[in-house]
Amino acid sequence: MKRSDFIQRLVGGQLINPSIGIVLFLAIAVCLFPGCSDLRQPVLSAVSHGRTQDGTVAFSGRVVGLEGEAVAGLSLAIEHVMFGDYEDEVERIQPLETETDENGAFSFSGITPGQVQLILPFDMDTERQFYVEPEDEILSIKIGEVTYHQEGPYAFDGITFTITPGVHIQNVAVKVRPRMRIQGRIVFNDGSPLADTRIRIGVRSEDLDGSGSGSSSGGTQTDADGTFTEYVSGAGLYTVTVGYQDLSVTSEQFVLNAGERREDLLLMFDSPPIPPVAEDVETSTPPAFDPLLPRGVWVVNPENGHAYKEVYVEGPEEAKALATAENAYLVSINDEMEQRWLEGLFDPAPFWIGLSDVETEGQWQWDSGEPVTYTNWSLHPIFPDDLDDAEKDYVVKTFTGEWQAVGTESPFWRITRRAILEADELPAEEK
Numbered sequence: 001m002k003r004s005d006f007i008q009r010l011v012g013g014q015l016i017n018p019s020i021g022i023v024l025f026l027a028i029a030v031c032l033f034p035g036c037s038d039l040r041q042p043v044l045s046a047v048s049h050g051r052t053q054d055g056t057v058a059f060s061g062r063v064v065g066l067e068g069e070a071v072a073g074l075s076l077a078i079e080h081v082m083f084g085d086y087e088d089e090v091e092r093i094q095p096l097e098t099e100t101d102e103n104g105a106f107s108f109s110g111i112t113p114g115q116v117q118l119i120l121p122f123d124m125d126t127e128r129q130f131y132v133e134p135e136d137e138i139l140s141i142k143i144g145e146v147t148y149h150q151e152g153p154y155a156f157d158g159i160t161f162t163i164t165p166g167v168h169i170q171n172v173a174v175k176v177r178p179r180m181r182i183q184g185r186i187v188f189n190d191g192s193p194l195a196d197t198r199i200r201i202g203v204r205s206e207d208l209d210g211s212g213s214g215s216s217s218g219g220t221q222t223d224a225d226g227t228f229t230e231y232v233s234g235a236g237l238y239t240v241t242v243g244y245q246d247l248s249v250t251s252e253q254f255v256l257n258a259g260e261r262r263e264d265l266l267l268m269f270d271s272p273p274i275p276p277v278a279e280d281v282e283t284s285t286p287p288a289f290d291p292l293l294p295r296g297v298w299v300v301n302p303e304n305g306h307a308y309k310e311v312y313v314e315g316p317e318e319a320k321a322l323a324t325a326e327n328a329y330l331v332s333i334n335d336e337m338e339q340r341w342l343e344g345l346f347d348p349a350p351f352w353i354g355l356s357d358v359e360t361e362g363q364w365q366w367d368s369g370e371p372v373t374y375t376n377w378s379l380h381p382i383f384p385d386d387l388d389d390a391e392k393d394y395v396v397k398t399f400t401g402e403w404q405a406v407g408t409e410s411p412f413w414r415i416t417r418r419a420i421l422e423a424d425e426l427p428a429e430e431k
Contacts, residue, residue, distance in 0.1 A: 057111035057163045059118075061172025063104045066139075070104030071176055074136065077121040078108050079158070079380055095380075097121060106174075113165035117158030118174065122382070133231055135179060142173040180256065181231045184265030186222060186242055186249075188273045193226025197276055200243035200312060200417065201228065205236035208255070216310065216347035219417035232256065242267050245274060300426055301341055307426040308342070311419055316352045316394040319419035320367060323354075328423040330354030332366040333397075335374045342420065343401050351418040353403065355395040362389070368422070378402035383411035 059078065063071040079095035100106045118141060120134035140149045141159045148159055163169060182203070186194040199222060204215040222228050232238065235258040241250040247269045256262055298307040308331065313319040316330070323329050331353050333339050354367035364372055382398055391407040396416050398404050406412045 055113070055166045056109070057113050057165065058107070058109045058168035058170075059111060059163070059172065060107035060168075060170050061105070061174060063100050063106060063174045063176060066175070066177050070100075070102070071136070072100055072102045072104055074100045074104075074106075074176070075121055075123060075134070076100065076106055076108075076174075077119050078111055078116050079119060080112065080114055080116050095121070111163070113163060115160060115162045117160050119158035120176070133179075133229075135181075136176040137179050139175045139177055142175075143169060144171075147173075177259070178261065179231050180233060180259065181229055181261050181263075182238065182240060182256075182265060183227060183229045183261070183263040184240060184242075184251070184267055186226045186228065186244070186267050186269070188269050188271055190272055192273050193224075194222055194244060194269070195224050195226050197222050197244065199228060201230055202241040202243075202312065203230055203232060204239045204241075205232065205234070208235055208237065214347075216349060216418070219415060234258070235260075238262070240265065240267070244269070247271055247274070298423070298426055299345060301338070303337060303341065305425060307423045308345070309421045309423075310346055310351070311421060312417055313352070313419045314417065315413070316356070316419070319352050319421075320354075322419075323367070323421045326421060326423070327427065328421040329366075329368045331420040331422040332368040332370050333374060333376070334370060336376075339374070339376055339401065342397075346420065347418075348399055348401075349418060350396045350398050350412060350416045351420050352416060353395050353397050353420065354422070355403070356393050358393045364395075376401065376403050378404050385410045 063074055063076070065071050075097060076099070077095045077097045096108055096111060098106050098108055118138070120136060120138060122134065123132040138159060140147050141161075142148075143161075186199065188194065198219055201220050202215060204213065206213040220228050220230060228242075230240070235256060237253050238256055239251055239253045241248065249267045249269055251265055251267055254262060254265075298309045300307050307328075309326075309328075311319065311322055313322065319330055331342070332355075333342065333353060355364050355372070356367070357364050359365060364375075366372060378398060378400070381404055382400070385407070387407045387409055389405070392405040392410065394406055395403050396406050396412045397420075398412070404412060406416075
């Protein structure tokens with residue numbers, strides 16, 4: 001549903017369905033919380049005639065695919081949307097999770113009333129200590145007569161709604177679709193797989209009509225068969241580069257049409273098997289950059305004239321060193337417009353930004369020396385950790401666009417392998 005249609009339906013009063021006895025109240029979100037100025041989505045506010053006994057909220061329904069088929073075994077979560085500054089003392093409410101049954105049915109109970117999101121959560125591979133992205137994305141949610149659609153393929157966005165205390169929302173219809181992805185297998189020249197190993201990966205795409213191109217890079221994990229999965233968005237001509245220690249291999253270019261998956265990619269290193277390096281071995285120098293791994297190109301933001309580039313790194317210190325070598329700095333995000341521009345330009349996977357409190361604990365500073373005029377802290381971390389604030393000196397832009405302070409033992413430290421560099425002007429060699 002377009003936002004204009006949404007408003008017309010609200011004004012037109014077409015939200016009553018006597019046959020099922022449910023009254024739905026829909027409103028564009030008016031933010032009453034301190035520090036909140038704008039929400040990305042309208043808020044779906046629903047009141048059902050079904051009631052709970054203890055004042056909490058119940059929420060149940062069914063998940064279906066594009067053809068209306070039941071989606072079984074799908075993890076769903078309800079998480080609360082909170083507002084305020086990072087330093088505010090806000091009571092954190094743990095997300096609730098459930099899984100659809102063989103008929104695609106799900107049910108939540110005991111939800112604390114308030115503004116929440118229905119999302120597809122990450123799964124944790126406890127054996128390999130690796131977070132697995134959801135294979136699907138939410139397209140729409142229907143309550144009674146009203147359906148709200150996602151405005152884009154945002155795999156990590158949920159649909160926001162507010163439920164009155166004590167209600168039971170029933171017969172909710174959630175539609176999902178498989179995310180586009182590339183699945184490949186990595187082997188050495190004797191055919192043995194690169195099994196259960198952390199790898200570097202870069203994906204480059206070109207529009208099918210030749211109108212543009214882009215690239216992203218990061219880290220991922222192979223399974224026991226040497227297989228990796230990388231999620232992408234949009235039709236295009238794709239190439240994949242994989243790096244492991246000093247080895248690198250790049251695939252031939254292939255086509256992915258909208259909604260398709262490539263699951264038979266085979267990449268072979270021109271090398272016999274190489275054992276992994278023990279994680280507890282300290283090295284005196286950071287890992288070298290792979291020259292074949294896509295490192296992005298400088299792109300100028302027309303609003304401020306600054307240039308930005310995505311690079312693959314092993315951590316924030318390496319990112320800062322690379323920035324210095326290129327007469328740049330880790331990105332400073334000074335307002336919401338710049339934040340939105342970055343989100344539109346780069347892949348939603350996490351990346352390091354130039355905010356830290358390394359010099360003085362609790363005093364966040366940009367590497368560029370610019371004053372901190374804007375923040376976008378997350379108040380409900382995707383991957384919570386038990387670290388003290390004093391142990392979290394660097395900041396990651398997460399999958400949702402929000403920022404999260406992390407330390408060396410934080411999950412995001414292990415999975416974030418990208419950084420955005422910023423320069424006050426386009427480097428001379430690029431002009």
